[in-house]
Amino acid sequence: MRCSSQIVFLSILLSVALLSAGAAAAQPAESAADVIAVGKLEKPSVKTLAGAPCVLRVSSVRKKPSSIALKEGDLMMLVGERAQKCSATGEVRVTGAVLSLGEQVTLQSVEIQPLPVPEATAAPLVTTEGPSMATLSKRLQAAELVVQGRVITVRTPSATAAGGPRRKVSEHDPQWKEAVVQVLETVKGSPHQTVVVRFPGSRDIAYRDVPKFRVGQTSTLLLSKENVVGPLIEAPGEKVFVAPTKTDVLPAAVARQLKQMLGNS
């Protein structure tokens, strides 16, 4: 089932809520894991995963990327560099990162925990289309300014701001645009009435995951001057930032929780 925007929004709020709570409920390995599943190992042996990958018959899936098909009854290959043994004979909880996808999923960097491990029996499946807690925390740290704001104008920057009129061209030219954002609430950093967010207007595949902005959009923005090569030319009186990843543009409602979280840290 495709992940709806509602599920994305809820997963973001869940990430923020867990982050606010100190993320005690989720271990770093699990928050970073692509897949968490429960099942039984086919043909358990004393060998480690580094010596011989093993196969898990999935009985339930706790977490997976939304685009990956994985359900009860599927087989999943487990490989790993660590001295992780494939010897458990009962149900196990497995975490890992996606290594390959074919007729079945193969996980790497696998950790296998024999059950019983405290499991919420009604724990909902988490499909990871929104940011992980680790990613959200990292982006929050990197942000120079975090605001809730509304885009009031989208414009083309001046030639000077864009680096000059006569430049070499490629299909990866960003075709810069600027979103002028009215700040509704400042979560982190110095208050401003408006800020400018420069973003690539290009549809080139290189910018597939870089957020674009439209007039009227209200979002929580994690703004920085990250990964900027050379000066980010600003018009007098304007502060220009970038929001280069999907995690840098969040639903507007997240702002208040981020503010509480930052106030608690």
Added chain:
Amino acid sequence: MKGVIWRPHILGSLIGAGAIVGIVLVAAEPTKIRVHTPPAAGVVVVDMIPKTLSSETNQDSEPFLAVLPSDPSFMVASAFTPNPAGSSRPTAPIFRSKDGGKTWDLITVVPSEGSTADITEGFSGPARQLHAGILSLPMSSNGPTNYAHLVEDDINVLSPMVIRMPRPDADQPYVATRPDVHPGIVYVGVNDLSVVDGKTATVDVSLDGGMTYAVHRIEVRATDLQDGPSIRPAVSNDGKVYAAFLGWRHFDRRTGIVKADVVVVRDDNQARTSPAFQSLKDTDQKAGKRVAANVTIPWVNDAALGQERIGSTLSLAVDPGDGKKLYIAWGDRVGNGDIYTIHVRVSNDAGETWSADRKTMKNSTAPALAVAKNGVAGLLYQRLETIGGRQKWVTILEQSHDGFLSSSSITLASVAADLPQPNLPYNGDYECLIAVDGEFRGVFSANNKPESGAFPQGVIYQRRTSATSLLDDSGTPVAPSIDPFFFSVPVATN
């Protein structure tokens, strides 16, 4: 699981040195591969998206293919396919087949965040040593691309590829290899936009199996700030290496119209000496034969030919049995009401002289040339046609034994062109064709919707489908998108 055939499957070491070979059992279920129409004799077309990604709706455009010469059943392919685990993951995926293209899986081994921009690859040197040229992500927030060479000694090991010689501000790396020598030789055509004098067409050459690269500028004539993005090396078995590029002589930035020369350079000694690529001179005594001069190329980085962008299409191939026989194809605007026309020309004397157009294909793009051992040339391309009142992208493979004085053709795909997609390129700035023993093998990207007549030669889906729809794991219909398709077609006999 009923109907499952268990086969031993060898995986290489997962801890690097001190190889320990593990044997695991992999379920192989040929009965679950869905064939929508029976394939024409010998022709195979496979949607490369694996079953475990049945719900994906990504725009997997711009595919490329590499075939392992020592074991042609082993292949690697790339497309703009993102890491299914998310855009923040440190690696991007490529496709792998171990059975001659019948089935494909996705392996996350390319060091680039979530996906790549441009990527091409080739095998060279020791068994399964894979080389790639990529533009890695993320792009800098306000500036140049991140270009790098990658190498992996054994791609079956599934560890991230090693980065060599990263540098900024380059475009469209295009890999060609000389796999039959050791250490392997790798040529990467790249448009190096960091060059100050405007002579940006470049071939990076590695003579040591991808450990180091020498940078060779191949444009010697004046340009209007730069050359076009596409630089296409082609390697002969007799020590010659060629490269084609579009020399931009004038670029009207207001209209997007370029006046360019279609240029071929040659090096008779594998580009082992510097300056390289000086073996073929034109009447002005400068290196590089102008196959066509002052052609008009519309540079449109937006929907221009249907939903596809245009302006850089170029392909070059050399006959493996005759290192002097060359085929070239490029796109320009003729001005006869066309948007974009592909031209095909032939040289029988190592590029010294060229035929007039042997073929022109109106409103077509992404030509890919290859020549089989028996001298039959293959030409893959995509044409925008109106069929039954509806615009369609038609993917065609032509074969010719006489240098395209005549040719036979088959249609591999005829799919709706009105499917909205968010990104560019729509299908791809290029696709790929390779001659392997008695087959032409290649990859193209197209609208993946199962529709009557969409794949006249038949198609094999790995992902879940019904007769009329893609399906996710629960049987719910999935919206169509652009998928990469592999194909193999028997080489015509002379």
